[in-house]
Amino acid sequence: MPDIQKYKSVSVPADTYKILVHLSKNIFEAPLTISKTIEYLARKEEKKNGKG
Secondary structure (H helix, E strand, O other), rough: OOOOOOOOOOOOOOHHHHHHHHHHOOOOOOOOHHHHHHHHHHHHHHHHHHHO
């Protein structure tokens, strides 16, 4: 069972999931998991916009 203090699940629309799958295969040379793709994009935005 995952540690609920460290991990949360998310639901996204099917179209968004397809985009995430595409991005997960194209962001880096090696494919990322969907969760790592979401984490990468969130941290990239946080860095771009400053920490909130």
